[in-house]
Amino acid sequence: MEYKGSSVYDQTDFLKNYMTRRNRSDSPNNAIEGPIMYELIGSFQDSSILDLGCGDASFGKELLQLGAKNYTGIEGSKQMVEVARSNILKQNGTIHLETMESYNYPQEAFDLVTSRFAIHYVSDINRLFQEVHKTLKENGKFVFSIQHPLTTSSFASKESGDKRGNWIVDDYFHEGERKEPW
Numbered sequence: 001m002e003y004k005g006s007s008v009y010d011q012t013d014f015l016k017n018y019m020t021r022r023n024r025s026d027s028p029n030n031a032i033e034g035p036i037m038y039e040l041i042g043s044f045q046d047s048s049i050l051d052l053g054c055g056d057a058s059f060g061k062e063l064l065q066l067g068a069k070n071y072t073g074i075e076g077s078k079q080m081v082e083v084a085r086s087n088i089l090k091q092n093g094t095i096h097l098e099t100m101e102s103y104n105y106p107q108e109a110f111d112l113v114t115s116r117f118a119i120h121y122v123s124d125i126n127r128l129f130q131e132v133h134k135t136l137k138e139n140g141k142f143v144f145s146i147q148h149p150l151t152t153s154s155f156a157s158k159e160s161g162d163k164r165g166n167w168i169v170d171d172y173f174h175e176g177e178r179k180e181p182w
Contacts, residue, residue, distance in 0.1 A: 033145050034059075037116060040143045044068055047111035050135060052100045052128075052144075053118025057084035057093065064091045072096065072110070074103050100128055105135040115144040 037059075045067035051060055054073030064071050071093035075081050084095045096103065100115075100122055113132050122128050132142050 033116065037114070037143060037145060041112065041114070041141070044112055048072075048109065048137075050074070050110040050113045052103075052113065052115035052132075053121070054084055054095065055080055055116075055118075057087045057095060059114070059116060060084070060093055061087050061091065064088065064093055070094075074098050074100060076100075103131075105131040107134055108137050109135050111137050111140050113140070113142045113144075117145055117147055119144055120146040 044063060046069045049060070049063055049068050049071045051057070051071065051073045054060055054075045057071075057073045057075075060068075060071040060073050069092065071088065071091070073084055073088075073093065073095040075084055075095060075097065076099040078097060081095055081097045088095065100119065101124070113136060119125065119128060129142075136142065
């Protein structure tokens, strides 16, 4: 079955398996991408933060614990929103059940907009960038990460199971939508 964006996380078994993989200390999110995001963000204390595709809001929880003024997470999966809301319970955070495309971006409301491994699901990236620009305060910052095309260039290397035995790059330079076999 094919899922678009966040809808895959509404499948209970998928969400459970994803959370297990995602929470490993050696996951690419934790070992590589997370530290780089913090480096790019720089100082965020007393900042209003918008997180697009916030997932379980563990990033938001960390940001709030480290001094962010407030946190707003946007997530399109009902199940993931439940997890996210429980993660930031009793903190100055809000989670909206919305997609990046459907969210009503308030004008000049945030000091920082983040998105971790999520905006590559958006079909109209120019519109998203315009909305982000509109919602940033003066001197605000947009810091995001995307999935590298190497990881979706060929799925033949995953045919032997969950771990890749090699990294075939036969479709690396093909432009356009990539369909990932969840």
